[in-house]
Amino acid sequence: MHIPDGFIDIPTSAAFAAIAAGAIAVSIKGAKSSLDDKTAPLAGLTATFIFAVQMLNFPVAAGTSGHLLGAALATVLVGPYAATLAISIVLLLQSLLFADGGLSALGLNIFNMSIIGVWVSFAIFHLFKRILPKTKISLIAAAGIAALISVPAAAAGFVVQYAIGATAPFSVTSVLAAMVGTHILIGIGEALITIFAVGAILASRSDLVYGYRSQRLSLEVRTAE
Amino acid sequence: MNHVPSLQIKDLAFAYPDGNQALFGVNLTINKGERVALLGPNGAGKTTLVLHMNGIHPTMQGEVRIAGVVVDSKNKDALKQIRAKVGIVFQDPDDQLFMPTVGEDIAFGPYNMGLRGEELNRVVDEALTQVGMLEYKDRPPHHLSFGQRRRVAVATVLAMKPEILVMDEPSSNLDPASRRELAEIVQSLDVTIVMVTHDLPYALELCERSVILSGGVIVADAPTRDILSNNQLLASHRLELPFGFSLR
Amino acid sequence: MNHVPSLQIKDLAFAYPDGNQALFGVNLTINKGERVALLGPNGAGKTTLVLHMNGIHPTMQGEVRIAGVVVDSKNKDALKQIRAKVGIVFQDPDDQLFMPTVGEDIAFGPYNMGLRGEELNRVVDEALTQVGMLEYKDRPPHHLSFGQRRRVAVATVLAMKPEILVMDEPSSNLDPASRRELAEIVQSLDVTIVMVTHDLPYALELCERSVILSGGVIVADAPTRDILSNNQLLASHRLELPFGFSLR
């Protein structure tokens, strides 16, 4: 999914880099208002977690394996702002240190994975949380649907970039079909893992789930004598 | 008592892919039912040795046998049998406990060995009873105290009915009472035990015999009391009894 | 010796936001230069008490004074002064060593206190020398052994020239030699020390005086030797001397 150098032309890459920079600036503001001076350590450790989890390969079919993207998972766990920051940093360091994704394509990759991936997850998660009854099960389901859709959505982001600035000769519609088609399959895996993971975290530390925190209606207030 | 030793290691040598050699010909035989402390300074190769016992590290040179069967990391089916026979309790219980509830965690090993249904349930309850944690079966491990998690970690491998139980620093981070409770559990178990530890008093309390692994070879193998009373031997391998401790 | 106590706690009570009350009126005075062990079972409120000493937990009821100054978590400037005076060494050194190199980690505290340039450099070198780790200044913490990281963690707070040094389980996970080396460092320091520990022999070796915190109050405050020889007192708070250990 990481776009390398040379795939999309320079003006398109630059335009998306500008969009990415803007979105990061907004996310910094948003994260600081919710996490305060905890932003750096918590988003930093979340980025570490995403990075580690992306190394966790799972078998898909016929000897191939995939790995988690983690956009929906991060969004549900730490909220969209911190998730955007964490995933952007993961992409930045992957391109700088591991040559995974081109540096000139960084803006494109950030746009697809940390902006579309996170904010589509957030929108869908919220929508379904609102529609479904207010239980832990529906929260988990909402997270799963968000994960399922976030992956092909990120792939569709690539198709848009391709349509604008591709240096390859496929027709846009065939690329769209191929990318979105395969990524729906990957999205199913992403959804299953997100469902199990969110479920397990809700069972042991529900207070760490960002999407659950806003769900609690009111707390009993007591005073110590 | 069975006459086949639980563990036989012959001339085991091992180097990491980066060329760093960790084991230089280890020889060690442990009979069924023995409790042996594996002592040694940091970096002596203790963990490397332990990870050979169940084939996580492939044997490069030499031989490791569990209850007479050679550990061969290439034979996947045989390896599964070996891993059922060697139960390793790791130092940090959080590395070992990852399922949503205690019961599911205990069931993980036996399930991988093919147990299902009623039998699986029975094995889980039995293991939890052995460590006195049955009432916590449906709790998430995260909410237990450190000492309780250590006990659950022991139960996760007891549930596999191991031939040999390997414990890595079992007393680390335990408060004094949990430390004693764990000692009582260990003493109640009828299984061969290898205990990797820096806690020499604990080794003395629980193990008749101790071996010192230093620089990738076994440099001492004797009754624990003899080893702990040899100050010169201890000092030359960065071991020492804690201040105020006396061998009575 | 200064006549203002390093630490004065009066009638300190505290409840968590979820209503769970942890401290029920703690009274404790520690004079300058004393080394005091803070003992007690898990869940007794030891960590909660420690986090009151530098205002991480706001004082709800009662009073905490460091070198005569009231800890007031609302006054940000005063709080900064307090945190410079109370150096806490946390149990897991990886939590405390968060900067890319050892040197930068040591500089973190003094930098926040306003030190810069040559003076900052001097303070860093001094703290590293005190724990015998100067040569590791430019290394990333990840490449050090556990014992070395614990020593660097001690240096990170020594660099702030604290009035009082609070150590949470300083001996945990250390091998015997590192444990003794740390004891020697602690003994060489000329600073008031509060040591939260389960390791009663270590408390005896390093601290003249011990207090037991149990159920959110101080239930014993006496010379360490007296406390450790009172088996009934120990037992009623889930404390006990390890097997084979004798008070000589």
Place this chain on the structure above:
Amino acid sequence: MSVSTPITRWPAFVAFFLILLITALLSKIPLLLLFKRALIEIPFIFFAILMPFFGTGEKFEIAGLELHREGLLAGTSIVVKGTLGVLAAVILSTTTTAREILRGLERLKLPTVMVQIASFMLRYVNVISDEMERMKIARESRGFVASSIKHWKVLATTASALFIRSYERGERVHLAMLSRGFDGNLPSLDNSKATLRDWIVALSLPSIAFFISLFFFAIGW
């Protein structure tokens, strides 16, 4: 630079490749290591190899295979440009420590919070991946083999345990920071200013590349 040069001007790419190779040799990177690490590119090469078989435009035949000129060019372009990009990144990451890269990011005016997040990530990536490795060994020691879809649940619960541990560590790190007087400002990593010489050295590679592409443009290749 290489990204914006059209693929038909192929001698320029040979020159780019040579510059990178010389840089690698000058920085004493074993070539084997360089190419091993460049293997990360493989999935995209597959994609590129497929290209000549699709697409529109002029067709021709080689060894019985029907190829499209457009697709062939585009495929080659992707492979060549991608390879150059990966090689450059590998050279950067093997010659520059993570810390220097952070400093560079700070100098390039990346927002401070981002530099801090990156710095925490680099500090803890070993700690967390060690935890993950230990969890993996513990799983395997109990007879677990990741082989089929039903094992996803196990991997997911491992991921959730890892998240809880990472997040709690973040909270403890924050406490440790507060205890040493942290008030929201981390000390800057960058205590030296970039000299003119540093800039010249840093810009030498891109400018050589730029002149090469200018040269081949001028002579009309």
